[in-house]
Amino acid sequence: xxxxxxxxxxxxxxxxxxxxxxxxxxxxxxxxxxxxxxxxxxxxxxxxxxxxxxxxxxxxxxxxxxxxxxxxxxxxxxxxxxxxxxxxxxxxxxxxxxxxxxxxx
Amino acid sequence: xxxxxxxxxxxxxxxxxxxxxxxxxxxxxxxxxxxxxxxxxxxxxxxxxxxxxxxxxxxxxxxxxxxxxxxxxxxxxxxxxxxxxxxxxxxxxxxxxxxxxxxxx
DNA sequence: TGTTTGTATAACCAATCGGTTATGCATTAA
DNA sequence: TTAATGCATAACCGATTGGTTATACAAACA
Numbered sequence: 001x002x003x004x005x006x007x008x009x010x011x012x013x014x015x016x017x018x019x020x021x022x023x024x025x026x027x028x029x030x031x032x033x034x035x036x037x038x039x040x041x042x043x044x045x046x047x048x049x050x051x052x053x054x055x056x057x058x059x060x061x062x063x064x065x066x067x068x069x070x071x072x073x074x075x076x077x078x079x080x081x082x083x084x085x086x087x088x089x090x091x092x093x094x095x096x097x098x099x100x101x102x103x104x105x
Numbered sequence: 106x107x108x109x110x111x112x113x114x115x116x117x118x119x120x121x122x123x124x125x126x127x128x129x130x131x132x133x134x135x136x137x138x139x140x141x142x143x144x145x146x147x148x149x150x151x152x153x154x155x156x157x158x159x160x161x162x163x164x165x166x167x168x169x170x171x172x173x174x175x176x177x178x179x180x181x182x183x184x185x186x187x188x189x190x191x192x193x194x195x196x197x198x199x200x201x202x203x204x205x206x207x208x209x210x
Numbered sequence: 211t212g213t214t215t216g217t218a219t220a221a222c223c224a225a226t227c228g229g230t231t232a233t234g235c236a237t238t239a240a
Numbered sequence: 241t242t243a244a245t246g247c248a249t250a251a252c253c254g255a256t257t258g259g260t261t262a263t264a265c266a267a268a269c270a
Contacts, residue, residue: 012117013228017186024193030247043229045248058198064237064246069198072190079187081122085177086184088129093163093174118258135217148259150218169216169267 005053007074008081015039016047023057023070030066110158112179113186120144121152128162128175135171 011017015037022028022036034044048068051057058071116122120142127133127141139149153173156162163176 006117006119008119008122009117011186012111012114014111014113015228017113020190024190031245039228040230041247042231042249046228049248061247064235066247070190070193071198072193073195075187075190076194079184079191081116082180082184082187085125085129085175085180088175088177089181090178093176120258136215144258145260146217147219147261151258154218166217169265171217 005050007054007056007077010050010054010056011075011078013047016051019047019051020056020070020072023068024072027067027069030068033068110155112159112161112182115155115159115161116180116183118152121156124152124156125161125175125177128173129177132172132174135173138173 011020018037019033022033030045030048031041033048034041037044048057048059051070052059055071055074058069060067060069116125123142124138127138135150135153136146138153139146142149153162153164156175157164160176160179163174165172
């Protein structure tokens with residue numbers, strides 16, 4: 001009953017992708033993260049919550065501060081999904097071209 | 106003013122990811138695609154519209170049929186984004202562990 | 211011709227999203 | 241002890257999402 005949020009959905013938002021970029025090799029507090037975006041602290045907190053729900057960010061509370069760091073193992077799932085289609089990337093879509101030709105006769 | 110839909114958002118939906126899987130190496134009509142999912146034809150059409158908007162699916166109209174095929178070059182953008190973080194995947198998050206230890210003293 | 215088929219579109223719906231402001235609460239500083 | 245700080249939560253908001261049913265329309269079939 002974990003109901004963990006989906007990684008694909010988590011990275012669908014550009015703000016959250018930017019947060020991942022920020023925290024990939026730096027540990028920042030919530031406020032320090034917020035300093036990089038032009039939105040309110042609660043908005044930042046919500047994005048960070050989504051990122052922690054799917055494990056892409058880990059937070060450690062120290063006193064009143066929360067120190068955040070990306071934990072990008074979860075991106076492996078995305079890469080695995082996209083990589084299975086790499087063999088199709090440069091495909092010429094001949095079947096579709098045949099259909100186009102069939103359309104012209 | 107293209108307002109092309111974002112690939113990250115397009116693949117955020119599991120139904121659309123399944124459609125990509127279906128059409129990666131097969132050309133199917135809209136109705137044939139619909140046959141693989143337990144939802145109405147308009148719902149399928151809308152998903153397919155989103156996939157074509159961002160170029161992940163190409164459609165050729167032949168008579169009253171629309172033949173669809175995945176065009177997965179667009180997934181390269183996703184792989185490029187995830188791959189830049191591969192070096193962090195097996196990182197031990199030492200900085201965070203240090204913080205944890207600092208918390209315990 | 212009239213009917214069926216393949217698909218799109220409109221109108222609608224509840225749920226979710228991404229933001230806001232206001233407020234509460236625990237921790238630190240004065 | 242009191243004030244300030246770091247963050248979360250609640251309540252709200254408009255826009256978007258993902259689905260529905262009803263309908264329209266062009267193409268194919270009878």
